[in-house]
Amino acid sequence: MLRWSTSKAVKNVVDVGKVHQQAAKLGLLEDIKVGTHLLSLYWKCGCSDSVCRLFNDLPNHNTVTYTILITSFSSSGRYSMALEAFARMLNDGSLPNCVTLSSVFKSCAGLRALKHGKILHGWILRSGIESDTIMINSMVDLYAKCGELYSANKVFDSMSDRDHTSWNIMIEAHLQSGEIQRSLDFFQRLPSRDVVSWNTVINGLIRSGCLKIALQFLYQMAEKGARLIFSVSFQFYQMSMKDIHFNMVDDNDQNNRHNSGQPSMSTSTILETGESHCQQQWH
Structure with a gap:
């Protein structure tokens, strides 16, 4: 009952x-x-x-009860408490699983506790614990957030099974470190692109000041019918209000596109498209 x-x-x-x-x-x-x-x-x-x-x-207590406790702390941003619970788990003799370790790596990333993350990574390798894509993604994210791109790349390259999250972590990490071309290389290598992939690269380019490239990607995104998230459209809307000129589609470029049979799209059209998507998505 x-x-x-x-x-x-x-x-x-x-x-x-x-x-x-x-x-x-x-x-x-x-x-x-x-x-x-x-x-x-x-x-x-x-x-x-x-x-x-x-x-x-x-x-x-057992592995499951400890995992719920650690995951609860980690998902609510109480990262230090998650690590304390993990230490208690090990002292009690309960072995973690992939879900546990994913939450622990997330907590290390939240605290930028690179040393703890490296120790945990080494312990996993020595223990021979079976890993899954979600756990390895959290490990890559830890290294990325701590600025350890060499280690992030090394773990990423060793992955036999990558999902969209794996690629998006690498795209964002290299954008944040200023390695724009490296980030775009990851984006081009993506087997398939979801809406998060598009928004990750466009948002990152905007933050890095690469406005013209960002607008080019926004144009490609609109062409492929991908939906915009609010932050991307709003950032372009703000820049439009400040009369930032992107030099993306000038009159000559539009004429060239018209002559070649390639469709043209002005900055205002893209902005309107983005705003329309946002209205549909947020209302």
């Missing part, structure tokens, strides 16, 4: 609290499966404090 209640009827932290109280009265918290399920429900409600309190009340 408790299992049915938590799966079907629980929708917020108040509901979880009621189920928690019921389980405690019935003495069901001794069952680690019940405790784990409640931890998961608190985590899904975004209540890391309740996750922590329940975790401390449970008589026994």
Whole structure:
């Protein structure tokens, strides 16, 4: 009955609290499966404090309960507490899994704790723990955020299975370090491009001051029908209001495009397209 209640009827932290109280009265918290399920429900409600309190009340812990605790801290930006929970996990003799390690790397990245991340990376290699794409992405992201592009590239190159996140991390990392051409090389090598890939490179180019190149990519993006996120369109809208001239499509260029049969698109048209997409996406 408790299992049915938590799966079907629980929708917020108040509901979880009621189920928690019921389980405690019935003495069901001794069952680690019940405790784990409640931890998961608190985590899904975004209540890391309740996750922590329940975790401390449970008589026994395992890899799953520790992983929920660490992930809850990491996803709520409480990175130091996530690392403390991870240390406690190891001291208790519970082995982490890929989900645990991904959250730990995320916490190291949030704290820019490069030394801790390197130690963890070495420990994983020595332990022979099986990794997955999500965990390795979090490792690459740690190195990227800490400015260790050599290590980020090395781990990225060793990946046998890359997803869009893998590529987007590398694109953004090189843009932030000022290696514009290297970033564009990663973008060109992408097997397929999703909307995040386009927005990552365009936003990065804008931040780097490469406005003409950014507008070229925005034009290509519009041609391919990819949707814009709000920040990209808004940044171009701001620049347009400040009368920044991109020299992207001048009269001669438009004439050349017309003569070659290639469609032309003015800056204002692209901006209007971006604004339209944003209105559809945000309203």
